[in-house]
Amino acid sequence: MDKALQTMINNMPEKTGKSLEEWKKILKAKAFAKHSEGVKYLKGEHGVTHGFANTIVTLSKEENTSDYDLVTNQYKGKEALIPIYEQLLKTVKKLGSDVIITPKKTTVSIIRKKQFALIKPATKTRIDLGLKIKDKGTTDRLENSGPFGTMCTHRVRLSDAKEVDKELIAWLTEAYQKAT
Numbered sequence: 001m002d003k004a005l006q007t008m009i010n011n012m013p014e015k016t017g018k019s020l021e022e023w024k025k026i027l028k029a030k031a032f033a034k035h036s037e038g039v040k041y042l043k044g045e046h047g048v049t050h051g052f053a054n055t056i057v058t059l060s061k062e063e064n065t066s067d068y069d070l071v072t073n074q075y076k077g078k079e080a081l082i083p084i085y086e087q088l089l090k091t092v093k094k095l096g097s098d099v100i101i102t103p104k105k106t107t108v109s110i111i112r113k114k115q116f117a118l119i120k121p122a123t124k125t126r127i128d129l130g131l132k133i134k135d136k137g138t139t140d141r142l143e144n145s146g147p148f149g150t151m152c153t154h155r156v157r158l159s160d161a162k163e164v165d166k167e168l169i170a171w172l173t174e175a176y177q178k179a180t
Contacts (some may be wrong), residue, residue: 004100014049017054021070035061051100053113058102058109061168070103078121085127088119088126091169093106095176117172117178118152127158129168142171 011020018026023042031037035057067073075082085108092099092110100111110117118130130145130152136145138154145152156168 002101004097005055005102008052008100009059010177012056014051014053016046020056020059025058027060032057049113051113054102054109054111054115055102058104070105070107074106074108074121075102078124080125081121081127084158084159084164085119085121087164088127088129088158091164091172092117092176095173099176104157110178112176115151116180118148120148122147122157125159129156129158130154131156131171133171133175133178136174141167 008018016023020052026046027038027042030038030041032041036056037055039050042048042056043050048056054144061167071085075085089101092101096112098112102109102111106120108119109115110119114132116132119147120128120130122128126149130148131142131154132152136142136154139157143152143155146155148155154171156163156171158164158168
């Protein structure tokens with residue numbers, strides 16, 4: 001398990017009033033069909049912050065699936081993209097000790113206090129990196145969010161690990177800094 005995620009789970013009782021196992025029981029009793037419904041419930045009914053609510057719902061749904069399995073399944077038939085994914089993870093982990101990496105079924109969320117990036121293997125030859133950088137214009141490379149909708153403000157298409165360059169790292173850093 002990712003060190004930051006484990007720290008978040010360890011801090012959960014102090015920060016939210018309940019352990020992860022207690023939250024899982026509450027969510028199981030409610031049986032939400034959509035991820036967003038569970039997050040909204042935890043935030044609205046229990047005052048849980050978005051980061052904790054998102055993590056609780058994600059871990060509750062994926063209780064029997066490890067992070068490794070989730071990522072492995074995302075890259076089945078897309079193994080050529082793994083070096084790009086690994087370079088992105090290496091980069092975001094350097095941004096700060098408060099970065100939380102949360103694999104889901106089709107994407108990997110990168111969270112500080114709020115989600116600031118999203119990694120998605122879009123095709124067999126391309127990863128789409130979603131970034132949340134409000135009030136930032138678009139360029140040929142830093143496009144509008146496209147398929148990410150409101151989850152992100154921008155998208156960068158990556159087909160080679162070398163594209164995780166100074167420019168991209170600057171955008172990731174800006175997104176990280178604004179995710180407070």
